[in-house]
Amino acid sequence: MTARITAEIADDPGAAVSTLVPTPTAPLGTEPTPPGLPLVRRKHPWRLVSYALLALILAMLANSVLTNERWRWDVVGEYLFDDKVLGGLWITIVLTLGAVGVGLALGSVIAGLRMSSSRVLSIIAAWYIWFFRGVPVIVQVIFWVYLAQLYPVISIGIPFGPEFAFYDTNLLVAPIIGCIIGLSFNESAYMAEILRGGVAAIPPGQIEAARAVGMTPRQIRRRILAPQILPVVLPPFFNNVNAMTKTTAVVILASVTDLFSAVMQIGARNLQQTPLLLVATFWYLVLTAGLTLFQVGLERLVARSATRS
Amino acid sequence: MVQSTHTPVREQDAPASGPPAMVTFRNVWKSFGAIKVLRGIDLTIERGQVVCVIGASGSGKSTMLRCVNGLEEATDGVIEVDGELIGVRLRGGRRHELSPREAAAQRGHIGMVFQQFNLFPNRTALENVMEGPVVVAGLPRDQARRRAEELLTRVGLADRAGMYPRQLSGGQQQRVAIARALAMEPKLMLFDEPTSALDPELVGEVLGVMKELAEAGMTMLVVTHEMAFAREVADRVAFVDAGRIVEYATPAEVFGNPTHPRTREFLARVQ
Ligand SMILES: Nc1ncnc2c1ncn2[C@@H]1O[C@H](COP(=O)(O)OP(=O)(O)OP(=O)(O)O)[C@@H](O)[C@H]1O
Numbered sequence: 001m002t003a004r005i006t007a008e009i010a011d012d013p014g015a016a017v018s019t020l021v022p023t024p025t026a027p028l029g030t031e032p033t034p035p036g037l038p039l040v041r042r043k044h045p046w047r048l049v050s051y052a053l054l055a056l057i058l059a060m061l062a063n064s065v066l067t068n069e070r071w072r073w074d075v076v077g078e079y080l081f082d083d084k085v086l087g088g089l090w091i092t093i094v095l096t097l098g099a100v101g102v103g104l105a106l107g108s109v110i111a112g113l114r115m116s117s118s119r120v121l122s123i124i125a126a127w128y129i130w131f132f133r134g135v136p137v138i139v140q141v142i143f144w145v146y147l148a149q150l151y152p153v154i155s156i157g158i159p160f161g162p163e164f165a166f167y168d169t170n171l172l173v174a175p176i177i178g179c180i181i182g183l184s185f186n187e188s189a190y191m192a193e194i195l196r197g198g199v200a201a202i203p204p205g206q207i208e209a210a211r212a213v214g215m216t217p218r219q220i221r222r223r224i225l226a227p228q229i230l231p232v233v234l235p236p237f238f239n240n241v242n243a244m245t246k247t248t249a250v251v252i253l254a255s256v257t258d259l260f261s262a263v264m265q266i267g268a269r270n271l272q273q274t275p276l277l278l279v280a281t282f283w284y285l286v287l288t289a290g291l292t293l294f295q296v297g298l299e300r301l302v303a304r305s306a307t308r309s
Numbered sequence: 310m311v312q313s314t315h316t317p318v319r320e321q322d323a324p325a326s327g328p329p330a331m332v333t334f335r336n337v338w339k340s341f342g343a344i345k346v347l348r349g350i351d352l353t354i355e356r357g358q359v360v361c362v363i364g365a366s367g368s369g370k371s372t373m374l375r376c377v378n379g380l381e382e383a384t385d386g387v388i389e390v391d392g393e394l395i396g397v398r399l400r401g402g403r404r405h406e407l408s409p410r411e412a413a414a415q416r417g418h419i420g421m422v423f424q425q426f427n428l429f430p431n432r433t434a435l436e437n438v439m440e441g442p443v444v445v446a447g448l449p450r451d452q453a454r455r456r457a458e459e460l461l462t463r464v465g466l467a468d469r470a471g472m473y474p475r476q477l478s479g480g481q482q483q484r485v486a487i488a489r490a491l492a493m494e495p496k497l498m499l500f501d502e503p504t505s506a507l508d509p510e511l512v513g514e515v516l517g518v519m520k521e522l523a524e525a526g527m528t529m530l531v532v533t534h535e536m537a538f539a540r541e542v543a544d545r546v547a548f549v550d551a552g553r554i555v556e557y558a559t560p561a562e563v564f565g566n567p568t569h570p571r572t573r574e575f576l577a578r579v580q
């Protein structure tokens with residue numbers, strides 16, 4: 001079809017186009033009819049070549065991985081659903097949800113302070129973000145777990161005055177709680193910046209329009225900002241959660257047995273480190289795949305409610 | 310200071326006789342950093358009056374309008390709307406800032422229409438109009454819906470109620486914005502160049518709605534470049550130059566016999 005039109009146009013441009021698309025359409029008063037010219041998409045022959053090449057490379061990789069005995073897929077299968085591995089997986093999930101949940105709550109407050117009209121509050125929030133984003137997570141986690149070395153007893157009271165309550169630090173801050181605190185502070189700094197970016201993306205006219213109908217700052221946050229920020233912050237938010245599922249592996253240094261720590265312990269005993277790392281890889285990929293599915297669903301939902309047509 | 314030429318700023322409102330004017334600017338100044346944008350605005354708008362503000366770009370028209378509902382706070386001087394000071398309380402010769410809640414409550418009674426419409430993109434036309442009555446005035450949803458439907462009918466958009474802003478033309482969006490402002494049953498309407506972002510053929514439909522509103526007795530303060538509209542609908546025209554009202558009279562006087570040289574210059578340029 002395409003070829004024919006081009007050929008005809010090349011031969012006799014005026015004639016070909018006018019026979020295909022009769023210009024003087026229906027006389028006034030009657031229904032006009034469309035010329036009925038279907039559109040033919042361009043062909044992409046090189047794509048087929050690239051598909052074939054990719055298939056070849058994948059086949060070579062699969063061949064090498066499956067036929068090389070030393071990958072020890074039998075060991076992978078044996079430990080995939082091992083109790084210790086599943087227990088570690090559960091701890092990884094708890095650490096991630098804890099860090100993201102607390103981090104989001106704390107981050108909302110910090111973002112609010114950062115955007116406050118009070119310069120003092122805004123600067124304090126900026127310092128907070130600088131500090132907790134700047135100190136390596138691994139340092140922050142270990143700090144909280146070994147808090148007892150600094151403060152064997154935690155007491156509540158008036159600074160430099162009387163104290164009311166005393167707690168044994170080791171009892172109050174179990175290693176896993178220490179890990180969640182450490183991860184949360186770090187996470188909250190990132191969350192605060194994600195939320196601030198979301199607010200910055202809202203045209204100022206939206207806030208003015210809300211103020212002009214008489215909304216209070218609280219009503220503006222809930223009714224105008226929240227729904228419009230959501231589609232903007234979801235991708236960076238999930239980016240962060242995805243990173244956090246794997247960042248939790250730092251707790252191995254705090255003697256908390258998460259997924260990574262579990263496979264390392266088993267590997268140290270049976271000296272099959274590589275297959276066991278594959279076990280961890282498998283579960284991390286399952287976790288992030290689940291997250292991605294959740295994200296895609298949520299983004300669709302938000303997009304639909306924002307721009308239903 | 311030339312303080313004596315201005316209406317004095319009273320500490321307590323409620324004048325001795327009759328209802329107060331709808332809007333009173335009392336020696337209002339506004340600076341952004343070192344730039345003085347408003348330099349002593351005095352203006353009184355009576356109930357039911359339509360005042361059009363004209364003037365060159367950057368002369369301070371928008372700023373003046375935005376001070377009326379407190380989107381911009383005056384650097385000095387005060388504005389009263391219906392006898393109530395906007396955004397502040399006078400005590401001991403100082404202006405004490407109102408709480409965000411109090412300021413929000415004042416804005417609820419003053420409708421505003423923006424040049425860029427500023428409709429909420431995630432809400433339908435109907436929901437945009439319902440938003441204020443439901444969230445701010447606490448009206449039950451079915452009542453708010455009924456009021457919104459009436460208002461959309463009034464601006465000629467009953468059949469577009471379920472559409473989102475991006476599915477509406479500019480003129481239709483602006484008419485929804487007018488309905489949204491009216492939904493709060495304002496005692497005063499502010500318009501900041503409501504037709505400047507519109508294609509010429511869409512200007513008429515918006516001006517038509519505004520004219521009907523004026524005829525229904527609404528008090529309106531309108532910043533506009535539509536001289537024909539000002540001539541026909543306005544009771545008074547204020548010409549603003551470099552942050553001051555240099556000419557204030559009936560449209561016939563301002564357009565027919567401008568006294569200030571800057572007004573003459575401006576009118577010669579736009580006509
Ligand atoms: N938020 C702001 N910060 C700093 N300067 C501002 C701000 N808003 C307005 N200005 C300045 O104040 C002056 C008056 O602005 P305004 O928007 O009131 O003008 P206008 O008369 O409405 O002009 P136009 O006809 O172009 O809309 C301009 O010089 C502008 O640059």
Ligand SMILES: [Mg+2]
Nearest residue numbers: 370371372502
């Ligand atoms: Mg303006």
